[in-house]
Amino acid sequence: MKKLLYILSFLFGFGVFGQNQELFKAANTLYNEGKYAEAIDKYEAILATKNESAALYFNLGNAHYKLNNVAPSIYYYEKGLQLEPNDDEIKNNLAFARNMTIDAIDVLPEAGLPKLIKNITHSFSFDAWAKVAVVLVFVFVILFLTYYFAYTSLRKRLAFVGSLIALASVCVSLAFAFHKYNLDKHDKPAIIFVQESKVKSEPNNRSEEAFRLHEGTKVQVIDTVADWQKIKLADGKTGWVSKQDIKSL
Structure with missing residues (x-):
């Protein structure tokens, strides 16, 4: 059957x-x-x-x-x-x-070490980083076995140093893999799908209007309360919009 x-x-x-x-x-x-x-x-x-x-x-x-x-x-x-x-x-x-969108939103600039780490992290997917770590584990094992069975002191030293570098690279790859996982987990993009959306300061219709957004603008969803979702813009502004106004990616 x-x-x-x-x-x-x-x-x-x-x-x-x-x-x-x-x-x-x-x-x-x-x-x-x-x-x-x-x-x-x-x-x-x-x-x-x-x-x-x-x-x-x-x-x-x-x-x-x-x-x-x-x-x-x-x-x-x-x-x-x-x-x-x-x-x-x-x-x-x-x-x-x-270019057809109305809202002009400035992106908060990133610089220095945080930007470098973020760029390196996004250079591979989580699965790719995990595969790199697995390959490096095999390299470490091979180098360690070479060190263990080597007869000459030069080969032992080279294999030992190489195995340490491979082990350190495994740790770095795993760190980037988990960092990528956390970034993806908190990455909840959405698009404004109505002609104009009133962004509120609190998740209710009685609250004060913080600003307005228009169709096509990309936002990040950072919280949900009933029929409201808290969004964050690229310039750091936050507010609450109706679920019906946006479409999650």
């Missing part, structure tokens, strides 16, 4: 994949014909099957950009970058889409 279920699930998955390929081609054809709204419907039909890719998000962002849909275009470009952080095409188009 289990084998039958596996076969059926495989055939179903293969069928969905083939259907999505056809939908993707049809959507691209509609996009090239200038039928952007219809293309969006096709792309979203693929997303409804729980299948995603950087190319799919990129094309969705392009279609929304052509229709001047500021928030959706930025949202889907950001989603594409989550899957392919180094894709230059997505970065360039995201920059164009951001």
Whole structure:
């Protein structure tokens, strides 16, 4: 019975994949014909099957950009970058889409050692840092065994020093891996999805209005209370917005 279920699930998955390929081609054809709204419907039909890719998000962002849909275009470009952080095409188009936003938010400058550590940490994913640490563990073991079985004093010294360097590198890699994990854990970006959002000083409608944000602005969600979410901007400002006003990435 289990084998039958596996076969059926495989055939179903293969069928969905083939259907999505056809939908993707049809959507691209509609996009090239200038039928952007219809293309969006096709792309979203693929997303409804729980299948995603950087190319799919990129094309969705392009279609929304052509229709001047500021928030959706930025949202889907950001989603594409989550899957392919180094894709230059997505970065360039995201920059164009951001030019359509109203809010001009200055980024707090970072300098010195904190900036260097952050840049190094983000150079690899958590999994990549973990793999580097595993490789270095093997290097350490090999060098230590070389030191243990070496007959000459020179080889022993070189192997011993090398094993110490490898062990230190393991510790550094693990430190960057856990630092990356913590950064990702607290990274909760979202996009303002309404034309204008009133940011409150407290999580209720009676509180004072702190400032206003407009569609397409990227924020960080740092807390949630009932139907309100506390956000933080790149310039350090914080406030509370309705959950309905933003869409989490």
